[in-house]
Amino acid sequence: MSARGPAALGPAAGRRPLSYADLEGRSLQDFTTPEDLADLADLAGPWPVRWLFEDPDGPDRAVHLFAGCGGWCVGIRRILGITVDMVCVDMNADAVATSNAAGCHAIQADVTTLDPEHPALRWTRILICSPPCTDWTQAGKRLGHLEANILILEKAIDRACWAAGNVINDGSELCFHDDPADCTETCTEHYIARSGETWDEVRAITHAMSAKTAGLMLEILIWAQGLWCLGAPLETIAVEQSAALPEAIKNAITAELTTHPGWDGNSGGFAPALTWEEIDAFDYGSPSHRRRTFLTGHRYGRRTLQRPTLPGTNAADAIGWDRDTVVVTRGNRKTAGGNGFVLGRNDGIPGVTSKIRGWYTTKDAAARFTIPEIAKLVSLPPDHPFIGSRTSACQQAADVVAPVVSAAVIGTLMGVPWLHALRRYLAKLYKPPGRRPRRPQHSDERRTAAQDSRADTGSCAARRQVPEHRSRDC
Incomplete structure (x- = not known):
């Protein structure tokens, strides 16, 4: 019945x-x-049916926006061993397929088309965001730094706060009303009613920006405030972005999240618990540098991330190559930053970019890093099941949030001892030095001519099968 x-x-x-x-x-x-x-x-739709119902005894629910191929998830699930009921959202089909193959629950969708006040999100406790960073960096010609674009984004941030009712009334009389409905426009020290503007109307403001990916920073406020307006018990926020993010945008986001009644009204003031911090993955055990700025906050107090004392991971040792191997990244072009590096340097190799698909060595111009080797260079496990072509897999690895950083950030925010878990993961992922190194493999040794011909149409197809049992925990 x-x-x-x-x-x-x-x-x-x-x-x-x-x-x-x-x-x-x-x-x-x-x-x-x-x-x-x-x-x-x-x-x-598009959320899990189970999310329509409260599960008091179940794991915390998390929404993960711009999720990529699962770097955050590896840190949470594989390093920390935390059970979180998380849904990952990304537009890239290959990244979504990779996340699902790795055991996550990922959906392909445009974040800007989703409603943060969807009834299925009523019990969300954790929000994780990694908006694309291209327009803040040289790769995007730093278009996000143009004054006109910053002004438009600041306007959109302000309007998002009006849409959420996150504005304190500028009345002239001190308000003693217990019921906001009794307040008048002369009352002060209370929040105004929501403006009635929709989230899509707020998003439309950023359409005037010439830096489209920079405008996605607005989603942090839309989703945090939208979830609070929905009544969700949101208590943890983690955001990853380029270290080149302008201070003006950092300050605007911090100011609005600090004062929102969703946190401030119940925690005695959230300001001490909301911080921006620049983090380099190399300091947490990755063989490659990856400097990013992170916004972290917890509703019930400051959770300070401690920089660990870890021995640096040597990239050559990590993947079993000779330490004196010179990797060429820009061909024969002479650039201000040079066109190569020594793989065995002890201070970490440069950050991995999507161009790693074509990096080669001076010893063998035909040699290339394998996908498992690339994974290890960004602290992913070598068996991470990348889906898509070699080009796609390299792009996914270049965009990933380093799992070692994910473990430190989420472990700190959730009060989970993370350093021992991180050391254990690093010890298993990177064998100690002293074993016999190998030479870089020639491309002909790794794949046949037939495989070579479809390198950009499905060289990772052998890993397309999703495990029959996929955990709901991410």
Whole structure:
């Protein structure tokens, strides 16, 4: 029998589709008919059906935006061993497929088309965001730094706060009303009503920016404030972005999150617990440098990330190459930054970019890094199941949030001892030096001519199979 009783048994009985109101006070187990389950899928989409219902005894729920190929997830699940019910969102089909193959729950979607006040998100406790950073860097010609673009983004941030009601009234009289409905425009020290502007209307403001990816920083505020407006118990935020992010944008985001009643009204002031910090993955055990700025915050107090004392991981030792191997990154071009580096340097190799697909050595111009080797250079496990062409896999690895940093950041925010877990992961991932090094493999030794011909159309196809059992924990 349907959970709604005989009146809703089928077309002959005048069955109507389920609505959100029908779910109140119910559990997923109350709905068993194919018709009801189909309705639940429609109501939940694109989120999991289980998220339509509270699970007091279940793991914390997390929304992970601009998730990439699963670097955050590896840090959370594989290094820390934390159980989190997380849904990862990304536009890139290969990155989504990679995340799912690695055991995550990932969906392909444009973050800017999703509603942060979707009823399925009512019990979200964790928000993780890694917006694309191209427009803040030289790769994007630093378009995000143009004054016109910064002004537009600041305007959009301000409007997002009005849309969320995150604005304190400028009245002239001290307000003593217990019920906000009793307040007038002369009252002060209380928050205004929401402006009525939709999130899509707020997002449209950034359409005037010439730096499109820079405008995605707005999503941090839209999602945090939208979840609070929904009534979600959001208590943890982690954001990763380029170290070149302007201070003006950092300050604007911090100011608005600091004062939002979703946190400030119940925590006695959130300001001490919300910080921006620049972190280099090399300091946490990665063989390559990856400097990024992170916004971290927890609703119930400051969680300070401590820089560990770890021996640097030598890249040559990490992948079993000779220490004196010289890697050429820019061909024969002479640039201000040089066109190569010694792989065995002890101070870490330069950050991995998507161009690593064509990096070669002075010993063998035909040699290339294998995908498992590239994974290890960014602190991913070598068996990370990249989906897509070699070009796609290299791009995914270049965009990843280093798992070693993810473990430190999330471990700190969630109060989980992370340093021992990180040391254990590094010891397993990177064998100690002293073993017999190998020479870089010639491309002909690694793949046949037939495989070579489709290197950019599916060289990672052998790893396309998703495990039969995929954990809901990410």
